[in-house]
Amino acid sequence: MSIMDMFSLKGKNALVIGGSKGLGEGIARGLVEAGAVAVVSSRNQTDCDKAAAGITEVTGGQCYGISADISTKEGVDALVNKVIEKLGHIDILVNSAGVNIRKPAVEYTVEDWDTVQNVQLKGVFLACQAVGKHMIDNGIKGKIINISSINARVVARPNIVSYVAAKGAVMQMTKALAVEWAQYGITVNAVPPGFFETAMTKVLFEDPATREEMFRHIPVKRFGNADTDLAGMVVYFASDASNYTTGQIIYIDGGYTSI
Numbered sequence: 179m180s181i182m183d184m185f186s187l188k189g190k191n192a193l194v195i196g197g198s199k200g201l202g203e204g205i206a207r208g209l210v211e212a213g214a215v216a217v218v219s220s221r222n223q224t225d226c227d228k229a230a231a232g233i234t235e236v237t238g239g240q241c242y243g244i245s246a247d248i249s250t251k252e253g254v255d256a257l258v259n260k261v262i263e264k265l266g267h268i269d270i271l272v273n274s275a276g277v278n279i280r281k282p283a284v285e286y287t288v289e290d291w292d293t294v295q296n297v298q299l300k301g302v303f304l305a306c307q308a309v310g311k312h313m314i315d316n317g318i319k320g321k322i323i324n325i326s327s328i329n330a331r332v333v334a335r336p337n338i339v340s341y342v343a344a345k346g347a348v349m350q351m352t353k354a355l356a357v358e359w360a361q362y363g364i365t366v367n368a369v370p371p372g373f374f375e376t377a378m379t380k381v382l383f384e385d386p387a388t389r390e391e392m393f394r395h396i397p398v399k400r401f402g403n404a405d406t407d408l409a410g411m412v413v414y415f416a417s418d419a420s421n422y423t424t425g426q427i428i429y430i431d432g433g434y435t436s437i
Contacts, residue, residue, distance in 0.1 A: 208409025
């Protein structure tokens, strides 16, 4: 197999949770460009359909939209079953769904905490569990990629206590699943992005002082591009090129965590 063949995703099916907007949409586009057939999922079916249509138009590949609420086991199981019914099997899972509530820790309610944790941690586990079981039961040497955050390592912003707690836990969960599922040929890796301007981070980028402070700590002197900068690493983790790579956490942050 040539090196280019190793990076090809032809014949592979991917589920990108949180793939209807922002970083997830860029990742889904990259997977389809590499040859995969993808399903993008988020809570809103209209958003899913719009993203899938756009990805299909740009790439000439195949992408579908299926809405789901991943904060519950019932929602995750229904999503996974629908994807399997649509595509036949799942080779690649990307967990990119995002939600955040920004407020001081002393003002956080239990409901605030649970809202973030149910998507950013519990939902990621439930998706890994459901897709992982599907892969194990069907002998699929699958690829699972969890999108974490730079803030799980460097808490650069206040008022995001539940978010960073969840993202840090996702990193450890990634390692635990990598060790447990290596025997089945399933790899599990994580990609924590640095500062990317998306709908969820818009509030940070709108403040000139905050924007300048973030920029000042990035050695490459630019912010991340949601359409391009994450997709390459995710395609690597999703491809045969990474068959001997598991339990790894690779920051895509322009060098932020190096200083």
